[in-house]
Amino acid sequence: MTNAFDGFPDVIGGSAGIFDHNSASVAGQHGGLSAHDTPQTNPTRFGVAVLMACRGCGRPAQLMIEYPELICVQYNAFPQNVWAALQQLGRHPPVQEPTMWEYSAANAGMFPIKQCGWCRTPLVPIFTPEEAQAHVNKALQSGWIQDPAAAQQLAQLAYQVAKQQPAR
Numbered sequence: 001m002t003n004a005f006d007g008f009p010d011v012i013g014g015s016a017g018i019f020d021h022n023s024a025s026v027a028g029q030h031g032g033l034s035a036h037d038t039p040q041t042n043p044t045r046f047g048v049a050v051l052m053a054c055r056g057c058g059r060p061a062q063l064m065i066e067y068p069e070l071i072c073v074q075y076n077a078f079p080q081n082v083w084a085a086l087q088q089l090g091r092h093p094p095v096q097e098p099t100m101w102e103y104s105a106a107n108a109g110m111f112p113i114k115q116c117g118w119c120r121t122p123l124v125p126i127f128t129p130e131e132a133q134a135h136v137n138k139a140l141q142s143g144w145i146q147d148p149a150a151a152q153q154l155a156q157l158a159y160q161v162a163k164q165q166p167a168r
């Protein structure tokens, strides 16, 4: 996962901006993000772009959730545990920026550990396994996952890792 689209110059450099087509619903009459915690998700070929308002300072925060992370979340496997398993196999994590994820029992989903760049309040964009699966399926259907066979292998590894995780 990456913060503020670091490493995704195509996304920020675009003339229109990836949020333009759906930003109206959060802009509101005051021109800023609403106070709602609900993040907006926008699937892209780089990953799922998340736009949310920081609960601490209200500034907009942008995150990019990479598809390999969502493949892990789909199986309720912590991405960091899956990357560790991959490294034991001598392979690198298939993400630009490995990020620790936590589990939210209240929301039955996972979220990356990221803070607002301005006030350090944790951003909590939660993905349930079902949401992650829907994003992964869309990415597969859209041809955004370059190597579907590798994604399938990753899914199998995530499934195994999830079974070995300590009970929550």
Ligand SMILES: [Zn+2]
Residues within 6 Å of the ligand: 054, 055, 056, 057, 058, 059, 116, 117, 118, 119, 120, 121
């Ligand atoms: Zn903030």
